[in-house]
Amino acid sequence: MTETSQTSPEPLLKLEGISKSFPGVRALRDVSLSLERGEIHALLGENGAGKSTIIKIMGGIQSQDEGQIFLNGKECHFSSYRDAISAGIGIVFQEFSLIPELDAVDNIFLGREMRNALGFSRKNEMTRIAQGIFERLGVKTRFDVPVARLSVAEQQFVEIAKALSLDVQVLILDEPTATLTPTEAELLFNVMRQLRDQGIGIFFVSHHLEEIFEICDRITVLRDGAHVGVLKTADCTMDHLVEKMVGRKIESTFPPKPALQTAERILEAENIRFASNGHPNSFYLRKGEILGFAGLVGSGRTETALALIGALPCPGKRVRIEGREVSMGNPAQALHHGIGILPESRKTEGLILGFSIRDNISINNLPQYTRPIGTIDTAREKRKTQELMSAVHIKAPSDETTVVSLSGGNQQKVVIARWLNRRSKILIFDEPTRGIDVGAKAEIYTLMRNLTAEGYAIIMISSELPEVVGMCDRVAVFSHGVITAVLEGDAISSEEVMRHATASVKKSAVDALSA
Amino acid sequence: MQQQALKSPQSMHFLLERYRASKVARSTAFLPAVGLFVVVACMIALNSRFLSFGNLENVARQVSINAIISVGMTFAILTGGIDLSVGAVMALAGTITAGLLVSGLNAGLAIIAGLGVGALFGAGNGLCIARLGMPPIIVTLASMSIARGLGLIYTNGYPISGLPDWFAFIGRGKILGIQTPILIMLVVYALAYLLLQRMPIGRYIYAIGGNEDAVRLSGIDSRKYKIIVYLIGGFTAALAGVVLSSRLMSGQPNAGVGFELDAIAAVVLGGTSISGGRGSIIGTLIGAMLLGVLNNGLNLLEVSPYVQNVIKGAIILLAIFISRQRGTASAR
């Protein structure tokens, strides 16, 4: 990289007076940033503050309306991500950019395949390099299957490896840890520190403030597309930071847990297994309670939920709702019995990206707006949608905005709004606050408590321990596909949850149980 | 102030984006309508006979068969699928209706039987695609072959003639001064419009093309709607078959070869995305008319049929090229 890095007074990367508008939205106004060599610099802001937009501008994916970009003191104009790469800027985008059908190696080297003199691809060589990167990260993955078959966390690491395989001076990571567990995030941080010590400048985006305090040297805060300050991490406190970011004080994140009004079991599930030889789990859910599904990524929480609602085949399961035995062969039947799910991956399972907010929110509520003659009353639909949008604080110019143009957090709120309107008795929230800013998180927690107060029951799948501990009335802890413990009341603590989540499940016990 | 704002390149850019986001321009039928307008204008300029009422009526009648088939094709393509069996199903339904009429069966029953066979074929396609997860292109390729074969078996390969005179009414008659096939076409489009744009099922069809997983996980039985979509495809193909039999006053087992391609062309020319989720039924009607006007105009200009094929193909490519330039804006 640059030999003169120590002597040069110029920052590594400097952005000056960047503005950017989309129809109906001013995503950035007059934002200036600077990144030094050997610095990890956080970009912090609420959902829709403009973090991803400024990153896309740095990567040449979008062009700014106004403002300049300087790399090593020289102004540059990137008209595509390729230009940015060749200038030494590598980006891990918030939204995955992997080709699902290709394996990890082909994804990492996409567009930059190594070829021998005859033009054949040098797959072995590329695999070796890819393996090297993964070793450095300390992560194991499979190189011989399409990335679609890898877990979300593994895919995220492939995405990271793709950026690391470039020869970069600037590395930009847009919410890389949203899909990682704390342990996995730690692996990434180790590599980030190594790179920093080599003089590479890193921009890092995360909604987890602890992470920012752990590894960042400086923090730039954006609010509503404007720059509100740049701080040294050492000089600030968490509360101060939140206030700067949100523009007001956030009282407490978690609403109080009220005492349960009734012991009535709204849902009883037996023999839930998601693989034909899997362990059959049983659990129940009481009216007005939040039951957590905790455990490590890959411990079978999502699959158990999907098997429950019939999105995964599960022969032999028995489900009772309010004491009545029901059959649940597919999600449509589950919905009919009042169970709704907020899927883990909002982009591939939750949203219809090219469609408007209104279409996405009302997709499973249309009968509610249908006139006796069978046509949709769009005026009513529109009114209701706008009500819901303000109930969950979706930031968008109108209900006709396509969800693809929303920030990640706002997209998540669209899926939540869909189920709020549906008023299902039982809701399954799979990682409901992934990629959501602190302010909105508190709102979603309050919303969940309001729902339970009205008698709804919620299953919350979450990898965030504070959230599990702060929100759940009971917690079922999963380890390797088995519920190893159900904690209740004061027994719910991070330590207890972790202890059971990492408990090794005796193979013989599993076999005996599933026999 | 205003003037200055307009001059700066940024605000020009912004205005352009605004325009792109506006409702009219976002409608997928907008460019096809412009295309139709241009083609019609060219035809009028090149040939004075084009504009005569007789000729225009002629065009509309010629278009009606393809236009009716294209309704079902639009439904299939909107869900991200395709229906290659429409031409063969049309021929099968036409010959069955003709055969039953000749054998003296009650007229209503004969027509219902023809339409029923079409709907059945469509439902079969839908079951294979939705329930068994087979790819639409393969399923409908197979059923195209089956329908064609059944039509040939049923007729022994010969056209069925000797249909009762009154039957000509469907293909050649007039109601209130409008030719019956044109009227049937308009009714089918009105119903399809209602279904797609005004009723929940239409939303589901678009949404399935947009992201089927999301639709399924939000608790909608997407498979049911896919079966309905192919059933509609079989039904409209059969309806076109009845109209064609009446127009020709015979049941032709070899009719409609290649009609699936014309239908796909009409749908695509009408601005519907071949990968599903985006498009409109109005666009398809415009697309079908565009093809019809082009055919008619080139015939009037005495362009050789060989050259006509080349021109048609080039126009379809151009249409897809233009629609791809318009990015991902969602619209109907």
Ligand SMILES: Nc1ncnc2c1ncn2[C@@H]1O[C@H](COP(=O)(O)OP(=O)(O)OP(=O)(O)O)[C@@H](O)[C@H]1O
């Ligand atoms: N292509 C686009 N078209 C229209 N509006 C857009 C587009 N991209 C972003 N926006 C808008 O610009 C604003 C900033 O979005 P951005 O994605 O940069 O937010 P963010 O800070 O990354 O949020 P998050 O934390 O949720 O990821 C949002 O209001 C968003 O809706």
Ligand SMILES: [Mg+2]
């Ligand atoms: Mg973002």
